[in-house]
Structures are given as structure tokens and as C-alpha cells.
Amino acid sequence: MAEPQSNAHARADAGAPTSGVIHIRTRLTADFTVIANALAQRRGSAVTVGVAAYIPSLPDGAPVSIAALCAHFTEGEILISRALRELEAAGYLVRRRERGPGGVIRTRTYFYDVPGGGSPTPPSTARTATPATPEPEPEPKAVPEAPSLADADERAVAILSSLRLADPRLILSRRDVAELAPAVGQWLAAGVGPAQITVALTARLPDHLLTRPARILAFRLSDPPLPAPTPTTAAPTSPPVLRWRTCDGCERAFRAAEPGRHCRDCRAEQQMAMAC
Numbered sequence: 108m109a110e111p112q113s114n115a116h117a118r119a120d121a122g123a124p125t126s127g128v129i130h131i132r133t134r135l136t137a138d139f140t141v142i143a144n145a146l147a148q149r150r151g152s153a154v155t156v157g158v159a160a161y162i163p164s165l166p167d168g169a170p171v172s173i174a175a176l177c178a179h180f181t182e183g184e185i186l187i188s189r190a191l192r193e194l195e196a197a198g199y200l201v202r203r204r205e206r207g208p209g210g211v212i213r214t215r216t217y218f219y220d221v222p223g224g225g226s227p228t229p230p231s232t233a234r235t236a237t238p239a240t241p242e243p244e245p246e247p248k249a250v251p252e253a254p255s256l257a258d259a260d261e262r263a264v265a266i267l268s269s270l271r272l273a274d275p276r277l278i279l280s281r282r283d284v285a286e287l288a289p290a291v292g293q294w295l296a297a298g299v300g301p302a303q304i305t306v307a308l309t310a311r312l313p314d315h316l317l318t319r320p321a322r323i324l325a326f327r328l329s330d331p332p333l334p335a336p337t338p339t340t341a342a343p344t345s346p347p348v349l350r351w352r353t354c355d356g357c358e359r360a361f362r363a364a365e366p367g368r369h370c371r372d373c374r375a376e377q378q379m380a381m382a383c
Contacts, residue, residue, distance in 0.1 A: 140164040143221055146199065154182055155190040159199060162218050171216055183313045185322050198222030259288035266291055266301050267324075273309040276320060283321035290328035 123129060140163050149156055161179070162171055169175075176187045194200040201217045267284045270277040279287070294304050308324050349362040356373035369377065 141220075145221075149197075152186075152190060152193065154180075154186045155193045158187065158190040159194055162200075163220070171218075183323075185326055188326060194218075255285060259285055260292040260295070262295055262301065263288040263291035266304055270305065270308060270324075273305055274312060276312075277309065277324070279321055279324075283319070283324075287321060287324055287328060290325070294328070 140160070142160055142163060146159050147156065149159070157180070158176060161176075165171065173184050173187050173191070176191075177184055180187065191200060195202065199219050199222055201219070203215050203217065204212055205215050207213050264284055267279055267287055270279070291304060295301075299307075308327055312323065349364055351360050352363040352366050352368060353360060354368070354370040354373055356369050356376075359370050359372070
């Protein structure tokens with residue numbers, strides 16, 4: 108008689124913990140990525156850790172721009188941009204401007220398994236494992252003073268205050284307006300009109316604003332667009348050149364619009380004869 112079989116998990120070992128997670132390990136031989144515990148257990152934003160785990164899994168040459176990451180993750184450009192800045196500040200991600208073939212300057216992105224792991228390794232060279240190092244504690248930053256709305260550009264304040272008319276979700280506090288007004292003032296000084304600024308700040312916003320609207324506006328204001336081209340007036344056209352004609356009186360050549368005319372001298376003689 109066959110022995111009965113059960114699909115239930117085997118009992119935990121006697122030394123297993125009584126609470127918390129219990130790992131069921133599987134030995135992977137392909138399609139896996141090694142990540143240091145210092146990075147996987149990094150305190151702070153889960154988006155930052157997720158981006159940090161996703162980038163090493165990509166092949167060399169894969170795009171890791173904000174647009175490419177937003178196409179993969181459900182988070183918007185603000186959270187993805189902040190995650191890249193945090194990884195760059197921690198030393199995991201480095202952007203360098205290098206001269207490529209033909210002297211073209213381009214930006215290359217390097218991702219380190221461990222911050223400060225040395226110079227970038229060529230793609231054809233195998234990387235050796237480096238012991239994980241604890242992430243240094245960031246130094247406390249001084250809290251900046253709150254900007255004053257009284258010192259802000261009146262035109263910039265009017266543009267920011269009227270954004271809620273284009274999108275009811277863009278309700279800004281007095282502090283938000285005071286912080287964003289200098290950037291809007293720079294746009295105005297660069298020749299960008301109020302209507303163009305409103306469109307640049309309100310077009311193609313995400314359906315769900317997961318963060319403060321002021322952060323999205325600050326991100327868009329960090330890259331001002333080119334001012335709208337000024338319409339140019341057409342250059343005045345020169346009068347048409349009249350053709351050469353032969354005077355019916357003295358047969359002198361002169362310019363006239365139609366044939367069968369007299370030159371200026373013959374016309375003057377005719378007027379004097381009629382007056383006598």
C-alpha cells in the first residue's frame with residue numbers, strides 16, 4: 108500500500124526563530140543580480156532602494172534616464188529624480204562628461220556596487236567582489252530661512268496664484284509661492300511670456316499628485332524653455348523697374364510703364380504750347 112503524501116511545508120528546524128521572516132533559499136545559477144546588504148537595507152525611501160536594485164540588473168548600455176525609469180516604474184518624475192539624486196549623493200551613481208568619438212561631448216552614467224569602488228571597470232573586464240562598507244551618516248544641514256512673499260516679483264506671484272484656474276489641484280500656499288517666485292522671475296527675465304509659463308507648468312501633469320504640487324512645479328522650473336520666437340515683419344518690397352520706351356516726339360529713350368508716351372521734355376513743350 109502506497110504511503111500518503113502531503114503538500115504541507117516541512118516543520119521548521121528546532122533552531123528556527125519563533126517570529127519574523129524565515130528565508131526559503133533557492134540557489135540561482137542564471138538571471139540574478141548580487142546587491143550589497145548596505146544598499147538593499149538602506150534606510151530611507153523605498154523608491155531609492157528599488158531604483159538601486161533595478162539599475163544593476165540592466166545590461167551595460169541600457170538607458171537609465173528619468174524618462175526611461177518612469178516608463179518602467181509607476182512613480183512619477185519627481186520621485187524617480189529624487190531617488191537618482193540620493194544614489195548620486197551616496198556615491199553609488201556617478202555621471203561624468205566624457206569626449207567620445209569625433210570629439211562629441213556626452214554624459215556617461217556609472218553605477219557602483221559599493222560607493223568609492225574605484226575607477227569604472229570596462230564592460231569586458233569581470234568585476235571582483237568587494238566587501239560591503241557601511242554608508243556614512245550625512246552631516247546635518249542648516250535649515251534655510253523661509254523666503255518672504257513681500258520681496259517676490261509681483262508678476263511671478265500672479266502667475267503662480269492663477270495656476271489653480273488651469274488645474275484645481277495646483278493650490279499653493281504663501282510659502283510655496285514665495286519659494287517658486289524667483290524661478291518664475293528668471294523665466295520672465297529670459298523672455299518667456301506668462302501664458303507660456305502657465306502651459307509649461309500645467310501641461311501633462313500626472314493623474315495622481317503623490318507629492319506636494321510645489322515640488323513638481325519646482326522640478327519643471329529648474330529647466331526653463333526657450334522664449335517664443337518674436338514675429339518678424341516682412342521687408343518692404345522695392346518698386347518694379349519700368350521698361351525702356353521710345354518717345355513718340357523726339358524718339359529719345361526713357362522708362363515708362365506703357366508704350367506710346369512722350370518723354371518729360373516733350374511733355375513740358377506740349378504744356379508750354381497749350382499755355383501760349
